[in-house]
Amino acid sequence: MINSVSWKNIWRNKLRSIVILVAMTLGLMAGVFYIAFYYGMAEQRINSAIKTESSHIQVHHHGYIENNEIGNFIADAGTMVSKLESVDHVQAVSRRLIVQSMVSSAETGAGVKIMGIDPEKEKQVTNLYTKIIDGAYFEEVSRNPIVIGSKLAEKLKVKVRSKIVLTVQEMGGTLTGGSFRVAGIYKTSNSMYDETTVFVRAEDLANLLKMDVNDAHELAILLDDNEQLDASKEKITGLFPKMDVQSWMDLMPEVAIVKQSMNLTMYITIIIILLAMGFSIVNTMLMSVLERVKELGMLMAIGMNRMKIFAMIVLETVYLSLVGGLLGVILGVLLSKYFGKVGIDLGIWGKGLEAYGYDTIIYPIIHPDYVVITTLLIVATGILSAVYPAYKALKLNPSEALRIDN
Amino acid sequence: MSVINIKNLKKIYNDTGVPVNAVNGIDLTINEGEFTAIVGPSGSGKTTFLNMLGGLDKPTVGEIHINGTQVEKLSASKLINFRLNNIGFVFQAYNLIPVLTAKENVEFIMHLQGKPKKEREARTKELLTAVGLEDRMDSRPGKLSGGQQQRVAVARALASRPRFILADEPTANLDSKSTENLLDMMEKMNKEENITFVFSTHDARVVKKARRVITIEDGKIVSDERKN
Numbered sequence: 001m002i003n004s005v006s007w008k009n010i011w012r013n014k015l016r017s018i019v020i021l022v023a024m025t026l027g028l029m030a031g032v033f034y035i036a037f038y039y040g041m042a043e044q045r046i047n048s049a050i051k052t053e054s055s056h057i058q059v060h061h062h063g064y065i066e067n068n069e070i071g072n073f074i075a076d077a078g079t080m081v082s083k084l085e086s087v088d089h090v091q092a093v094s095r096r097l098i099v100q101s102m103v104s105s106a107e108t109g110a111g112v113k114i115m116g117i118d119p120e121k122e123k124q125v126t127n128l129y130t131k132i133i134d135g136a137y138f139e140e141v142s143r144n145p146i147v148i149g150s151k152l153a154e155k156l157k158v159k160v161r162s163k164i165v166l167t168v169q170e171m172g173g174t175l176t177g178g179s180f181r182v183a184g185i186y187k188t189s190n191s192m193y194d195e196t197t198v199f200v201r202a203e204d205l206a207n208l209l210k211m212d213v214n215d216a217h218e219l220a221i222l223l224d225d226n227e228q229l230d231a232s233k234e235k236i237t238g239l240f241p242k243m244d245v246q247s248w249m250d251l252m253p254e255v256a257i258v259k260q261s262m263n264l265t266m267y268i269t270i271i272i273i274l275l276a277m278g279f280s281i282v283n284t285m286l287m288s289v290l291e292r293v294k295e296l297g298m299l300m301a302i303g304m305n306r307m308k309i310f311a312m313i314v315l316e317t318v319y320l321s322l323v324g325g326l327l328g329v330i331l332g333v334l335l336s337k338y339f340g341k342v343g344i345d346l347g348i349w350g351k352g353l354e355a356y357g358y359d360t361i362i363y364p365i366i367h368p369d370y371v372v373i374t375t376l377l378i379v380a381t382g383i384l385s386a387v388y389p390a391y392k393a394l395k396l397n398p399s400e401a402l403r404i405d406n
Numbered sequence: 407m408s409v410i411n412i413k414n415l416k417k418i419y420n421d422t423g424v425p426v427n428a429v430n431g432i433d434l435t436i437n438e439g440e441f442t443a444i445v446g447p448s449g450s451g452k453t454t455f456l457n458m459l460g461g462l463d464k465p466t467v468g469e470i471h472i473n474g475t476q477v478e479k480l481s482a483s484k485l486i487n488f489r490l491n492n493i494g495f496v497f498q499a500y501n502l503i504p505v506l507t508a509k510e511n512v513e514f515i516m517h518l519q520g521k522p523k524k525e526r527e528a529r530t531k532e533l534l535t536a537v538g539l540e541d542r543m544d545s546r547p548g549k550l551s552g553g554q555q556q557r558v559a560v561a562r563a564l565a566s567r568p569r570f571i572l573a574d575e576p577t578a579n580l581d582s583k584s585t586e587n588l589l590d591m592m593e594k595m596n597k598e599e600n601i602t603f604v605f606s607t608h609d610a611r612v613v614k615k616a617r618r619v620i621t622i623e624d625g626k627i628v629s630d631e632r633k634n
Contacts, residue, residue, distance in 0.1 A: 001510075001513070001514060001517040002517075004510075005503065005505065005506065005514075008505035008506070009505055011505075012504070012505060294499075294501065295501065295503065295504075298495075298497065298501040299503075300486065301460065301462055301489065301495055302489065302490065302495050302515055302518075302562075302566075303486055303487065303489045303490020303491070303515065303518055303519075303566070304486070304490075304518055305483060305486045305487065305490075305518075306483070306486070308518065398462050399457045399462035399463045402462075402497065402501075
């Protein structure tokens with residue numbers, strides 16, 4: 001029955017309760033949506049970085065990372081790939097020959113990183129083939145095909161089937177060049193990457209560099225679960241102790257920060273919103289208690305003990321927080337789910353976002369565990385907010401309270 | 407058999423540094439089934455006396471025994487429990503819970519006592535019928551007249567089966583017809599069910615109905631008159 005009284009007490013002053021409920025609902029809805037938006041943006045960035053740029057783990061010859069010398073290659077990479085493919089959670093491995101080079105068109109030139117890949121193997125590790133916006137992924141050009149980024153194509157003023165020349169330093173140190181034809185143009189969410197990375201077939205690059213096609217500078221490993229990153233890295237390091245084994249978090253610290261800041265951002269956002277909500281509830285409940293001093297005095301007089309009075313006021317507060325809080329969370333989840341499907345187009349800030357590697361269309365993501373945590377925090381806020389008003393009620397002296405006119 | 411037994415009751419306020427003897431040595435016994443009015447001018451100490459009698463305030467000196475329990479010695483939490491099970495309160499301003507219906511208001515006190523639902527419902531129905539409100543059981547206080555609200559308050563006071571009903575100026579806010587109805591109803595309960603009533607009042611109509619009239623002045627009983 002105290003539950004029922006508490007619930008009915010909330011609706012004594014409907015306008016006041018509705019105002020606080022609307023404030024709570026909007027606040028939490030915005031909070032949940034903001035978190036989902038931030039998560040969506042961050043996860044898209046991380047996934048894109050993993051799927052397009054780095055994969056989960058990379059293995060290099062010791063010393064390669066420091067100076068990118070082409071002589072620091074992994075010999076007989078095929079055997080290593082076979083071993084890596086048998087490691088738990090390893091989904092696919094792509095081996096790459098990499099060299100820094102100059103690329104020139106008829107118009108101009110630029111410095112790029114050439115990735116010599118096995119196009120079919122690379123498909124299993126990265127999603128470059130899905131990013132082709134013009135031409136095809138190594139098809140339709142039989143001799144020396146090259147896939148370049150849209151930003152570079154723009155800079156070099158080249159199109160699909162245009163001829164470009166790569167100038168590299170071969171193994172012996174001699175400068176050499178090769179003519180390649182643009183098979184496809186790709187576009188990722190990272191314009192810097194698009195401008196500086198080109199892809200050719202490994203055998204074409206091996207020919208140019210006078211290397212064995214079985215050599216590699218980099219082994220890119222895709223896992224089936226990002227949660228297994230550290231464990232897999234450890235296993236692979238154990239298998240190849242003389243190699244440099246790095247996860248995407250080591251390779252792209254700027255992206256790792258995004259992941260590490262996700263939880264912090266969520267807690268800061270929710271705590272700010274809940275603090276505001278808590279003070280609003282304290283204010284509302286304090287008014288509510290002070291308005292019914294006489295009634296509380298009567299309840300004490302007729303024999304309602306302090307625990308029950310305390311419980312009644314705490315329940316009122318908890319109900320108020322639960323209604324406003326849950327409504328806000330539910331609306332926030334629905335809003336996030338909706339935009340999670342249709343996406344939020346931030347095209348007007350596209351250039352700025354792409355420069356930092358972010359997609360221009362953000363798909364908010366709701367994590368069920370954060371919804372649960374938020375809901376529990378709402379209940380905790382409700383209970384904490386009740387303490388002061390309830391304490392004020394308990395301090396009343398029934399004989400004095402009964403004499404007050406309100 | 408005595409329900410209330412008071413010995414040398416005194417209440418001295420010292421808030422301003424000058425001691426004020428609000429109640430200044432009252433000895434009184436009220437027996438079961440009495441219909442007693444306590445009268446006195448404003449400032450006579452009547453309210454202070456009633457607060458102590460109802461266990462809402464502690465005396466400076468003296469003893470209050472209700473049904474054999476020395477009330478002023480009880481701790482705050484025991485006192486609340488004692489009030490719940492031994493004293494029925496009727497207030498001047500009715501003081502019903504506005505968000506509950508008449509039925510729920512009566513039932514609430516039995517809920518506090520931990521009575522089972524069936525018993526609560528049966529007694530609520532019985533009491534509201536006894537006070538003539540069987541057709542207004544689902545009305546909230548705001549939808550009832552002052553007289554009807556005070557009847558609900560009497561039903562609520564009786565619901566816990568107290569040792570006596572303490573009514574603080576119960577007719578002060580009622581018109582003459584409602585006053586008459588309420589008094590008739592309480593008198594009937596007193597006669598038929600032997601319920602003990604103690605009123606504080608200024609109302610001559612209440613005084614007229616009372617079978618014992620105690621007058622307090624300057625914190626002392628100046629007359630104690632029994633009628634036949």
